[in-house]
Amino acid sequence: MKPRTPMYGLLAEFHDANELVVAASRAYEAGYRRLDAFTPFPIEGLAEVIGFREKKLPLLVLVGGIVGAITGFGLQYWTSVLAYPLNVGGRPYNSWPAFIPVTFEMTILFAAFTAVLGMLALNGLPMPYHPVFNAPGFALASRDRFFLLVEARDGKFDRDETARFLRSLRPREVVEVAH
Amino acid sequence: MTDSSHKRLAEAAEYETAPVIEPGHTFGSLTDKISAIVLTRQTPKMWFVGAAVSAALTLVLLVSLTKLVFTGVGIWGNNVPVGWAFDIINLVWWIGIGHAGTLISAILLLLRQSWRTSINRFAEAMTLFAVSCAVIFPLFHTGRPWLAAYWLFPYPNTMGLWPQFRSPLIWDVFAISTYGLVSLAFWFVGLIPDLATLRDRSRNRWTQMIYGMLAMGWRGSAVHWYRYETAYLLLAGLATPLVLSVHTVVSLDFAVGILPGWHATIFPPYFVAGAIYAGFAMVLTLAIPLRAMYGLEDFITNRHLENMAKITLVTGLIVVYGYAMEAFFGWYSANQYERFMLINRMTGPYGWSYWALIFCNGLVPQILWIKKMRTNLVVLFVVALVVSVGMWLERFVIIVTSLHRDFLPSSWGMYYPTVWDFSTFFGTIGLFLMLLFLFLRVLPMISIFEMRTLLPEAQVKEVEDLRVL
Numbered sequence: 001m002k003p004r005t006p007m008y009g010l011l012a013e014f015h016d017a018n019e020l021v022v023a024a025s026r027a028y029e030a031g032y033r034r035l036d037a038f039t040p041f042p043i044e045g046l047a048e049v050i051g052f053r054e055k056k057l058p059l060l061v062l063v064g065g066i067v068g069a070i071t072g073f074g075l076q077y078w079t080s081v082l083a084y085p086l087n088v089g090g091r092p093y094n095s096w097p098a099f100i101p102v103t104f105e106m107t108i109l110f111a112a113f114t115a116v117l118g119m120l121a122l123n124g125l126p127m128p129y130h131p132v133f134n135a136p137g138f139a140l141a142s143r144d145r146f147f148l149l150v151e152a153r154d155g156k157f158d159r160d161e162t163a164r165f166l167r168s169l170r171p172r173e174v175v176e177v178a179h
Numbered sequence: 180m181t182d183s184s185h186k187r188l189a190e191a192a193e194y195e196t197a198p199v200i201e202p203g204h205t206f207g208s209l210t211d212k213i214s215a216i217v218l219t220r221q222t223p224k225m226w227f228v229g230a231a232v233s234a235a236l237t238l239v240l241l242v243s244l245t246k247l248v249f250t251g252v253g254i255w256g257n258n259v260p261v262g263w264a265f266d267i268i269n270l271v272w273w274i275g276i277g278h279a280g281t282l283i284s285a286i287l288l289l290l291r292q293s294w295r296t297s298i299n300r301f302a303e304a305m306t307l308f309a310v311s312c313a314v315i316f317p318l319f320h321t322g323r324p325w326l327a328a329y330w331l332f333p334y335p336n337t338m339g340l341w342p343q344f345r346s347p348l349i350w351d352v353f354a355i356s357t358y359g360l361v362s363l364a365f366w367f368v369g370l371i372p373d374l375a376t377l378r379d380r381s382r383n384r385w386t387q388m389i390y391g392m393l394a395m396g397w398r399g400s401a402v403h404w405y406r407y408e409t410a411y412l413l414l415a416g417l418a419t420p421l422v423l424s425v426h427t428v429v430s431l432d433f434a435v436g437i438l439p440g441w442h443a444t445i446f447p448p449y450f451v452a453g454a455i456y457a458g459f460a461m462v463l464t465l466a467i468p469l470r471a472m473y474g475l476e477d478f479i480t481n482r483h484l485e486n487m488a489k490i491t492l493v494t495g496l497i498v499v500y501g502y503a504m505e506a507f508f509g510w511y512s513a514n515q516y517e518r519f520m521l522i523n524r525m526t527g528p529y530g531w532s533y534w535a536l537i538f539c540n541g542l543v544p545q546i547l548w549i550k551k552m553r554t555n556l557v558v559l560f561v562v563a564l565v566v567s568v569g570m571w572l573e574r575f576v577i578i579v580t581s582l583h584r585d586f587l588p589s590s591w592g593m594y595y596p597t598v599w600d601f602s603t604f605f606g607t608i609g610l611f612l613m614l615l616f617l618f619l620r621v622l623p624m625i626s627i628f629e630m631r632t633l634l635p636e637a638q639v640k641e642v643e644d645l646r647v648l
Contacts, residue, residue: 017639024401037401040206040376041631043639047405057409061417075333079341086343101350101428105357108421112361112414116368119410123403126395133398139379141399142372144206 008131008179009034009151010162011138012171017043020146023169025049027148030165034154038132038147060118061111068110072103134178149177199294199633201477206631209478213627214380216473222620225472230616236609243603244319252322254599261582261594266320268574269604271429272457273313273611274355275450275570278422279458280306281362284369285418288411294486296629297478301469301618302462303366308614309461310359312607317351319603347431354428361421365414368407371397372628426454433577439520440581443508449501453570456494456540459487460566465615467560469624478625481554488553491566495544498573502541516586524580528593532576539569 014020017039024037028051035050037043073096080086081093120126132138132149141147148171150162159176166174200209247254257264280302287295318324329336331352342349374394381387397403430450433441463484470479509521524533543565547553584591618624631637 017637021639038399039401039404040210040399041372041628041637042404042408043401043637045639046401050401052402052405054406057406058413061413076344079333080344084339084341088345095345098345101347101424101431102344102353104424105350105353105421108417108424109357109360112364112417112421115410115413115417116364119368119406120395122406123400125397125403126392128396130396130398138398142376142379142397143210 006179007152007159008134008177009149009154009157010159010166011132011135011175011177012148012166012169013137013173013175014146014148014171015144017146019170020148021046021049023148023166023171026169027150027165031156032150032154032162034151034157036132036149036151038138038141038149040142040144040146054122056122057115057118061115064114064118065107065111069103069107071110072106073099075106076102131177131179135175137173137175199297199480199482200630201480204477204634206634206636209630209634210376210380210627213478213623213625213630214377216619217377217621217623218381218386223472226616226620230613230620233609233612233616236606237613238609239602240315240606240610243599243606244315246599247319247322247603248324252320254597255603256594256596256600258592258594260585260590260592261579263578263582264594265596265600265604266316267432268571268578269607270313270316271450271574272571273309273316273607274358274429275426275454275457276461276567277306277309277313277358277362277458278426278451278454279462280304280309281358281365281418281422282455282458283462284365285415285422288415289419293633294483296633297475297625298462298466298483298487299629300366300369300622300626301465301615301624302458303362303369304615304618304622304624305458305461305465306362307359307366308611308618310355310362311614312611314355314359315607315610316603347428347435350428351432354425358421358425361414361418365418368411368414369626369629370622371395371407372399373623373626375399376627377623423451426450433581438581438585439509439514439516440505440524440577443505445501445504445508449498449504452494452497452501453573456491456498457567457570459491459494460563460570463487463491463559463563464567467556467563469619473619473624475625478630484556484559485550485554488547488559488562491563492544492547492553495540495566499541502537519584520581523584524576527580527584529576529580529583532572533580536569536572536576539565539572543569 012023014023020037020039021043024035024046027035028049033051037046037050039046076099077094080095080099085093087093132147135147137145138147148166148169150157150166154162156162163174163176204212255265257266280299283295283302284299287299318327321327321330328334329338329340329342331342331349333341342352371394374390375397378387378390378394381390427447427450430446434443434446436442466479466484466487470476506521509517512518524530543562546558546562552558579594583594
């Protein structure tokens with residue numbers, strides 16, 4: 001059995017968003033698949049460049065909204081028709097037009113919280129520890145630096161070969177990330 | 180072409196290039212400048228003065244509410260026939276102010292108005308604090324707020340009672356609580372990357388821990404950003420109909436009633452426009468002193484202030500159209516009660532409030548048509564204050580003049596606010612400002628990561644082009 005590598009991956013640091021996107025696309029073309037990039041602001045298309053495809057969140061939010069609508073209307077139907085029917089001048093118990101505002105608000109509430117909690121859950125947040133924070137200078141990822149990470153569990157990963165490849169992309173620095 | 184049209188073209192060109200960030204900033208300088216406001220040890224002296232004054236006013240609020248709980252709602256001036264007065268006026272006023280925050284953060288995001296970026300964070304904070312102040316009024320108007328749980332929320336109690344879901348007042352409870360929660364979620368999601376920035380920039384163990392916990396381990400991964408952007412856009416899309424629904428539901432509190440002066444179909448759109456109008460006036464009232472206090476002229480430029488002045492002017496005109504339509508409906512209905520309400524509103528014992536309202540909301544903002552005036556900070560600040568007063572008067576006119584003389588002359592009466600009405604109202608202004616000062620001290624008032632995306636260096640070439648390289 002191969003000994004477990006103490007290394008999490010190799011991290012290349014760039015000064016410029018364009019350089020990072022070029023490097024990320026080269027790395028993907030070179031066959032690396034366990035890639036990640038760290039940037040101080042969202043870069044459109046960068047996730048796609050490193051091979052990320054996912055459309056779960058909008059679907060989750062739709063389901064959240066539908067559940068909210070059913071909950072909202074169901075709550076009003078149950079309390080007004082089943083649990084405590086109150087006859088006001090012979091008007092129908094299920095006076096659905098009057099139930100629309102609360103149904104609408106509950107739809108929005110459930111959908112919005114699904115969006116927030118779903119985003120956090122899919123991203124695996126909160127995550128108090130992550131190896132990438134061990135890298136020197138990584139604190140600048142939230143200021144003005146751009147990082148490309150090749151994880152050690154990538155099938156094509158080789159400590160020296162990958163480091164050489166990353167250096168060929170002309171980053172400012174390539175560092176090893178301890179696990 | 181004439182000289183004047185040349186001049187106008189030159190002005191237009193100048194306007195097109197007016198920046199949303201002053202040139203010369205980099206990712207680093209921008210991050211340092213905004214985060215330094217929070218991480219610095221040198222808090223401006225004005226902060227202490229403002230925080231002290233607003234904290235003193237907050238104490239006035241606490242005294243007023245304590246007095247109310249121990250004595251009863253009788254310390255307020257409302258009584259039959261004016262059963263709703265300062266409490267609902269202030270509720271609607273505060274909720275309305277909050278609306279600009281959501282408009283800036285959600286609607287202007289969907290409309291791709293990049294100038295919103297430097298004002299959305301504190302406008303959203305303003306929304307949250309305004310909603311907090313607003314809910315104090317209906318809650319304490321119940322007299323026994325600790326019992327309000329089963330009056331307002333469908334909470335399974337031993338009496339087997341449920342709220343009346345056919346009542347606009349219950350719709351209001353759901354609309355405002357959803358609005359408060361969604362605004363909080365939207366605001367917090369917007370803060371996560373900036374909290375990570377503060378975590379990484381702070382040099383103090385405690386602040387690192389606190390910001391670190393709040394940032395939840397955000398590391399700026401491309402995959403995270405992708406889901407983050409999706410969630411943020413979805414939230415904006417959900418908050419947009421929500422914000423329109425909230426003031427619609429608030430207006431239904433009145434419009435569903437059969438009282439002349441309340442029972443009007445124009446209410447929902449006219450209330451929503453009024454809310455945005457009042458809210459932008461409040462954003463201007465806060466933004467003008469803030470940018471001077473913290474030297475943020477690079478980020479909150481004159482273009483922001485001018486754009487906001489224009490929105491104030493436009494929504495103000497919609498509100499004035501609302502007043503005109505109310506008057507027209509009153510006359511055109513040919514209903515003696517509606518017509519009486521109109522005449523009484525303009526010439527009755529509270530006639531002064533109607534004309535003060537027309538002066539504040541109808542006449543004064545028209546000065547913003549003139550470019551020289553709307554780019555003059557003093558004028559803009561004064562107009563914004565006048566609009567805030569005008570929007571408060573609008574709710575006073577709608578509520579008090581409609582209630583004090585309804586169908587039966589035998590039930591007519593006058594309403595006079597008491598000192599406790601005023602102390603509670605000014606107390607909430609204190610609470611609002613105190614929360615705002617605390618926010619300015621501990622959180623970045625401008626969204627740092629969104630400001631980074633506005634810099635030219637953030638523009639990345641199309642991915643397809645890169646493949647060719």
